[in-house]
Amino acid sequence: MISNQESLNLSPYMAIYDIVVPKDNMLRQIGELVDFTFILEELKSNYCHDNGRNAVPPIRMFKYLLLKSIFDLSDVDIVERSKYDMSFKYFLDMAPEDAVINPSSLTKFRKLRLQDVGLLDMLIYKTVDIALEKDLIKSKTIIVDATHTKSRYNQKSPKEFLMEKSKNVRKAVYQFDEAMKQKFPTKTTSNEVEDEIDYCREIIAVVEKEAHIARIPAVQEKLNVLKEVVEDYTEQLNFSTDPDARVGHKTADSSFFGFKTHIAMNDERIITAAIVTTGEKSDGKYLQELIGKSRETGMEIETILGDTAYSEKDNIHYAKENKLQLIAKLNPQITQGARAKEDEFEFNKDAGMYVCQAGHMAIRKARTNKKNVGQNQRQTYYFDIEKCKVCPLKDGCYKEDAKSKTYSVTIKSTEHKEQEAFQNSEDFKMKAKERYKIEAKNSELKRRHGYDVATSAGLFGMQMQGAMAIFAVNLKRIITLMKEAE
Structure with missing residues (x-):
């Protein structure tokens, strides 16, 4: 049940935040930039209004997920940090003395409250709306590309994946105490996944018994990841790989097992549209949908930049009919x-x-x-x-x-003579140089927000991850643009 969701916090300790959370703190800036009540409006229908216990405010639960994306931490670690990090508690609209949630609540929130919300489109629309309101968007250009995300389970067998995660824990432990080698169990020689899971559980138990080791952040993060993976295999996947992930190809000699996110970004480096698909999908097929979604946010579009994947015949005709300039080199195999x-x-x-x-x-x-x-x-x-x-x-x-x-x-x-003549022009060549911006954005998503590997199984989980990561990078970019405009 949701009630009293917007009641004032009357804690006598709230003034502490004015001392320990400076005005230039990123989370304070995000809190001042975004009115998160739109989350409550969107999720009201997924809660009971007159029966049951009061739920944790959906806005707070959403903010937990946003923190998880911003700082690229596991559910357990993001909740643990919110116990002592005052900037986290301030952002979560908690009193300094308030207790945190149980990490398992985040899984339930994702599965039970965010289904059928259209979170990805909603969050992108919200950030673009903020940018337009602040008069930060001047360009009429979007840059399109697709970035790949490996399945959480990759192309490794379940046993190999579990072995990798347990190895990460052991390596982290050895950095602080090599004597722990004597306490760890003997590695299993069996090919059975169940035996590998049992071995992982023994590793977890040994580390947790050594409290002085288990509390070290570098060890704790790897340990929490291993625990989540073991739980995922045991309860959710029944020892199988991701059912929705597919093999995609980056080159003739390299492939990945996972998902693709098709992205449109304006010249100010704010993402204006995104579509999450399985890994084998073709980039060019989603151009027209990305343009449509970008326009729905209020963006005016005159020019589209992309690589050869977007120079398909249908896209060239679409651009011409809609009086759009398509900066994408022809590929005879595609057209x-x-x-x-x-x-x-x-x-x-x-x-x-x-x-x-x-x-x-x-x-x-x-x-x-x-x-x-x-x-x-x-x-x-x-x-x-x-x-x-x-x-x-x-x-x-x-x-x-x-x-x-x-x-x-x-x-x-x-060949398409008009497009071929255009791509040889100086105007085309000059504008094509701006395409690097979206590659830098893809790198930011992967390196700083954990978008290189899926955090959960399934297409829905990937869409949720994409929604939170893109919302985070857009908000950070808006803050940067506001500072530059001062």
């Missing part, structure tokens, strides 16, 4: 026009190969049909037949006992 089974095969512009709906990339390609015989040549892509034989999606795609699996597309005899 080949109509092709069969478009929904089943995606072109990966980095690798120069097609990827099937199961996430498998073609292993080679070759031109077929003769030149100058009254028909266009075709580019034929060959897939690994051994993977096709055991693929769960082979029905309707692979014929039993077939000796090869190929996919062919027609090679156009003429």
Whole structure:
């Protein structure tokens, strides 16, 4: 039940915050910048209003998740830090003497209160609205790109992943006490995941018995991650990998197992739209949706910057029809026009190969049909037949006992002359130089906000992580722009 959510805090100790949380503290600045009551309005329908115990205020729960994203900490560590960090308590609108929540409440809040809220779009809209209100957005340009996030479980087997996390704990412990090697259990030689989980539990128990070691922050963080992973495997995933993650490809020789976030960012480096998908999806297919979402925030758009993935035929036509300037170099393999089974095969512009709906990339390609015989040549892509034989999606795609699996597309005899002429102009070349800004933003999301690896399983979990990370980086950017404008 939610009630008295906005009651005044009458603690006699509130004045402490004026002493220990300076005006230039980032959390104080965010608190003054954003009216978080919009969260309460959005989540009211997910709470009972006249029955049960009073719930922790949804605004406070949301702020816990925002802190988790800003500081890239586990649920346990963010709650632990909020016990003693006065800037955290101030931001959470708590009295200095107030008790913190149980970390498990954050998991329940994510799963029970944030479903069907459309949090990603809502938070981006809110930050862009603040920026427009502060007159911080002057440009009419958006830059588009996609950044990948590895599944929490990566491409490692469950056993390998657990081994890695337990190793991180041991390494952290050895930095402070090498004698602990004698106390740790013998590593399991079994290939059973259950045995590896038991070993991890023993590691956790040994470290927790040594209170002087377990309290060291560097050890505690690794230990909490291991505990969360063990719990996740035991209770949620039943020893399986992420059910929603897919294989995506960065180049012909490198791949990842996880998700993609398709991002639009304006020239002021504020993210104006984002779409979270599974890892195998093609970047260019989401351009028009990113433009639409950016416009819904109130952004005026005249120019779009992107890499070759966005120069598909449909996107060029869309830009022309909507009087938009598309700064994206042509790729003959992408702009080949109509092709069969478009929904089943995606072109990966980095690798120069097609990827099937199961996430498998073609292993080679070759031109077929003769030149100058009254028909266009075709580019034929060959897939690994051994993977096709055991693929769960082979029905309707692979014929039993077939000796090869190929996919062919027609090679156009003429290119898009207008776009080709434009991309050779000085105006195109000058504007294209600004695309680096979104690569820097992707790096910030990954390096400072933990966006390189998913924190939970499933597409919904990835969307929640994206919403909080993008909200955090946008707020930080708005604060920076406000300082520059002073």
